[in-house]
Amino acid sequence: MGLTKNMCELILSAKHKRHINLDKLLMVGRQNLHLSPNHLAMSLEKFGYPTDNISKLLNKENTFADAFFKEIGGKDVQSIDASDYEDATIIHDLNQPISNTYKNNYSLVLDSGTLEHVFNFPQAIKNCMELTQVGGHFMGIYPCNNFFGHGFYQFSSELFYRVLSKENGFEIIDVVLFVDDLDTTFYKVPDTSEKYQRIEFKNTKRVYLYVVAKKLKTVEIFKNNPLQMDYSKLKWNGIRDKVSRKKVPKQTFKKMPRYFVNLTKAFLNKKAVDDSIHFKKPYFTEYKLK
Numbered sequence: 017m018g019l020t021k022n023m024c025e026l027i028l029s030a031k032h033k034r035h036i037n038l039d040k041l042l043m044v045g046r047q048n049l050h051l052s053p054n055h056l057a058m059s060l061e062k063f064g065y066p067t068d069n070i071s072k073l074l075n076k077e078n079t080f081a082d083a084f085f086k087e088i089g090g091k092d093v094q095s096i097d098a099s100d101y102e103d104a105t106i107i108h109d110l111n112q113p114i115s116n117t118y119k120n121n122y123s124l125v126l127d128s129g130t131l132e133h134v135f136n137f138p139q140a141i142k143n144c145m146e147l148t149q150v151g152g153h154f155m156g157i158y159p160c161n162n163f164f165g166h167g168f169y170q171f172s173s174e175l176f177y178r179v180l181s182k183e184n185g186f187e188i189i190d191v192v193l194f195v196d197d198l199d200t201t202f203y204k205v206p207d208t209s210e211k212y213q214r215i216e217f218k219n220t221k222r223v224y225l226y227v228v229a230k231k232l233k234t235v236e237i238f239k240n241n242p243l244q245m246d247y248s249k250l251k252w253n254g255i256r257d258k259v260s261r262k263k264v265p266k267q268t269f270k271k272m273p274r275y276f277v278n279l280t281k282a283f284l285n286k287k288a289v290d291d292s293i294h295f296k297k298p299y300f301t302e303y304k305l306k
Contacts, residue, residue, distance in 0.1 A: 017129040018048035019081055021055040022196050023157050026226050027126075028063040029305040031088060034189055034228060036153050037123040038090040044110070044127035044144060046095035046102045047081040049074050056084070063306075094122075096147075110140040114147060120234060123152040132159055132167030141179055142238060145186065148231045153189070154180065160193060160225035161217075171225055173205045173215065178242035180229035185237065192226040192303045195219075202226075202303040208245040215299050 019027070030036045049056065053074050057067040065088060073083045080102075085093045097104035098111075108114060111134060125148045134140040148154050158171045173191045180186040191205045208215055 017045040018050040018079075019084075019128055019157075020196055021051045021059055021198065022194060022200055022202075023128055023224075023226075024049070024051065024056065024059045024084070025062065025305055026157070026192070026202075027155070028059060028065075028088060030153075030155065030190070030228055032063060033306065034153075036155070036228075037151075038085060038088065039123045040092045040121065040149075041085055041090045041094070041124045041126060042106075042122040042147060043081065043085075043093070043095040044125065045097050045130035046104050047126070047128055048079045049081050049084060050079075060087075110134050110143050111136040113139065114143040119146045120149045122147050122149055124148075124155060125152070126155045128157040131156065132163075132169045132171070135168055137169060138238065145180070145184065145231070145237055150231050150233055152231050154186070154227075154229050154231065156225075156227045158225045158227070159222070161219060161221075161223035163222055173225060173227075174208045174244060175242075176225075176227045176229070177207045177209070178244070180227070181242070182232065183235075183240065185231055185233045185235040186229045187232055188227070188229050190226065190228040190303070193223055193300070194226065195221045195223055197221075202305065203300040204303040206299060214246060 027036075031038060051059075051074075053070045056074050057070050060070075061067050069087065073087055082093045082095075094105035095102075096106040096108055096110070098107070098109040100107050106118065110131070125144050127144060131137060131140050131144075144154055144156075156176070159166050159169075160171055160173075163170050173193070176191060177188055180188050188207070191207075192202050193205055194200050194202045205215065
């Protein structure tokens with residue numbers, strides 16, 4: 017559980033670009049800072065914060081993110097975990113329902129590396145949603161692609177579009193994919209419902225999924241179980257995506273971009289292809305932090 021340079025910058029961007037309120041912040045699992053003091057200084061400077069306090073925010077004796085959050089405006093920074101080994105504020109197993117004492121209590125609930133390790137994901141995400149106060153935000157950063165063996169789960173963007181929906185009292189603000197490299201490019205991912213078809217991609221690097229949603233009101237969460245869009249909108253309601261069912265003319269392959277030709281040759285030759293994400297329009301557009 018922890019925050020890298022890119023993750024810190026996404027949080028800093030959300031505070032300024034999306035006006036996220038950090039007054040009462042709850043970390044799902046007590047987060048650590050997984051970046052160098054130099055990179056932390058670069059990230060803070062990018063968003064106009066002073067950098068003369070870096071040694072107090074991140075040092076060998078203490079890598080917890082609490083001081084970082086307080087530096088950028090967090091007034092009351094808490095954490096929740098199933099164990100007390102990292103001195104979390106609240107000790108609770110997220111596989112189990114949360115106490116009413118903590119519901120609707122936090123302006124930001126942040127998960128960066130916890131829920132993929134919790135077996136009962138529906139209950140765990142429900143807890144996070146219930147912990148968030150009306151007008152507050154839920155923010156998650158999760159393994160999306162090529163994380164086999166890391167946790168119980170890897171997540172798709174559609175999962176969060178269906179879970180953090182207006183039916184469940186939330187509204188999605190941002191869904192972003194990124195490879196956690198220095199100077200990476202962030203890509204905004206639309207809702208599957210915009211195209212009435214699945215959005216898929218393949219790559220060879222680890223990809224993270226960043227999600228931000230605002231809580232609009234308190235409702236009964238999961239009164240109806242979320243359904244994947246093509247089942248709820250297409251097959252079960254009789255709507256058809258005629259375009260996706262058309263056969264691709266043979267001459268189309270003669271016009272394949274050179275990248276795909278090379279990729280095919282590499283596959284046939286059993287060569288490793290070190291691609292990044294290679295998102296293509298119309299589905300993916302670049303996401304600017306500022």
